Amino acid sequence: MNKLKSYFALLFVTGLLSSCSSYDRSDFTTDRTNKGDMYNILYYASLSGSSHNSQPWRVEVYKEDSILVFTDSLRKLNVIDPKEREFYISIGAFIENLNLAAGSYGYNTEIRINNAVTDKNIPTATIKLSKCKKTDFQISDIEKRRTLHTAFDTTEIKGNDLEALIKSAPENIHYAPSSFINGKYVKKNTINSYAQQAKNKEAQDELAKWFRFSNRDVKEKRDGLTTSGLDLNGLSGFVVRNFFNPEDSKKESFVNKAIEKTQMQAENCAGWIIITQPKNDIEAWINSGRLYQRVNLKCRKLSLGFQPMNQMIEEKNYESEANSFLDYKGTIHFVARIGYVKDYPDPVSVRRPVESFTTFK
Numbered sequence: 001m002n003k004l005k006s007y008f009a010l011l012f013v014t015g016l017l018s019s020c021s022s023y024d025r026s027d028f029t030t031d032r033t034n035k036g037d038m039y040n041i042l043y044y045a046s047l048s049g050s051s052h053n054s055q056p057w058r059v060e061v062y063k064e065d066s067i068l069v070f071t072d073s074l075r076k077l078n079v080i081d082p083k084e085r086e087f088y089i090s091i092g093a094f095i096e097n098l099n100l101a102a103g104s105y106g107y108n109t110e111i112r113i114n115n116a117v118t119d120k121n122i123p124t125a126t127i128k129l130s131k132c133k134k135t136d137f138q139i140s141d142i143e144k145r146r147t148l149h150t151a152f153d154t155t156e157i158k159g160n161d162l163e164a165l166i167k168s169a170p171e172n173i174h175y176a177p178s179s180f181i182n183g184k185y186v187k188k189n190t191i192n193s194y195a196q197q198a199k200n201k202e203a204q205d206e207l208a209k210w211f212r213f214s215n216r217d218v219k220e221k222r223d224g225l226t227t228s229g230l231d232l233n234g235l236s237g238f239v240v241r242n243f244f245n246p247e248d249s250k251k252e253s254f255v256n257k258a259i260e261k262t263q264m265q266a267e268n269c270a271g272w273i274i275i276t277q278p279k280n281d282i283e284a285w286i287n288s289g290r291l292y293q294r295v296n297l298k299c300r301k302l303s304l305g306f307q308p309m310n311q312m313i314e315e316k317n318y319e320s321e322a323n324s325f326l327d328y329k330g331t332i333h334f335v336a337r338i339g340y341v342k343d344y345p346d347p348v349s350v351r352r353p354v355e356s357f358t359t360f361k
């Protein structure tokens with residue numbers, strides 16, 4: 001009897017301990033040593049950011065020289081992204097990581113985008129790879145990139161750092177300091193549009209489908225928004241992980257807490273990165289996704305926290321006003337807050353394994 005009691009006590013303690021910490025990326029490592037270059041390149045591609053961590057890609061690999069990238073329509077966010085802009089921005093981020101990783105493995109890429117994808121069986125991108133000298137891109141930069149939800153420093157960004165962020169595409173990448181009129185506008189309208197979206201029942205239903213609160217869900221799905229990925233640490237992370245289910249995220253108290261947190265985030269940054277494009281089609285969205293990924297990678301190198309906050313352009317009534325008030329050339333595709341952070345934590349958001357989105361032909 002005593003043995004049985006200690007067995008159950010041990011089970012209880014083990015369960016309690018494992019629910020104390022959230023499963024994160026470090027819990028799902030794969031030995032990639034003998035998997036080949038294509039597998040490794042796709043692993044790094046998959047570490048790109050995506051809206052709600054939906055990871056909406058599917059891939060076919062033909063020998064060592066071509067990769068077809070498809071979208072996975074089951075992973076669309078129809079409520080907050082009906083025009084599919086963010087869907088393709090996420091694909092663009094994947095392609096950018098793929099391109100950088102390929103270079104570092106010694107492959108040149110020739111990327112062709114199909115701007116009129118009408119069928120899920122037609123690839124969005126066809127990527128031809130040819131052997132070349134390895135680039136000096138440090139692949140570990142991809143492993144370190146992340147979205148950060150904590151407060152950032154509000155001190156001005158240094159001129160050199162700003163130049164490094166913008167110089168690859170000054171026509172498309174803009175910076176609005178928080179203390180300037182455009183920055184103040186983005187802050188106010190990000191908070192208000194977030195509150196509007198957070199109270200919208202359809203957006204709540206959609207978001208709830210991507211929450212992975214319990215460790216069991218994280219392990220099973222390896223996508224979506226986890227407590228650690230949202231930087232919900234300590235006691236609040238423990239409570240959400242163990243006592244909340246995704247449906248609870250629709251309750252007024254939860255929604256109000258999320259609005260409060262968004263306000264804190266919008267108020268605690270040095271300024272806003274805004275990506276624009278002259279066009280509004282698949283290719284332009286993919287280009288914005290590639291720029292987003294590049295800026296996020298660069299921010300990490302410069303100890304600048306980076307958090308996409310796109311609600312101002314997701315909510316239709318805010319979007320048109322923002323485009324005319326901010327008056328950049330082209331349309332706004334992407335908004336993110338940035339600011340220096342002292343201790344940059346390691347990335348924690350989880351990813352599906354390469355095998356789950358890839359067919360090797």
Ligand SMILES: Cc1cc2nc3c(=O)[nH]c(=O)nc-3n(C[C@H](O)[C@H](O)[C@H](O)COP(=O)(O)O)c2cc1C
Pocket residue numbers: 047048049050051052053086087089090093145146147148149224225229307308309310311347348349
């Ligand atoms: C198009 C797009 C929109 C996003 N919008 C938000 C957002 O509104 N708020 C937020 O905190 N993160 C946002 N993100 C970041 C994703 O949630 C994040 O990339 C994903 O959870 C994976 O985490 P990681 O970037 O740390 O790898 C967005 C990302 C993309 C690509």
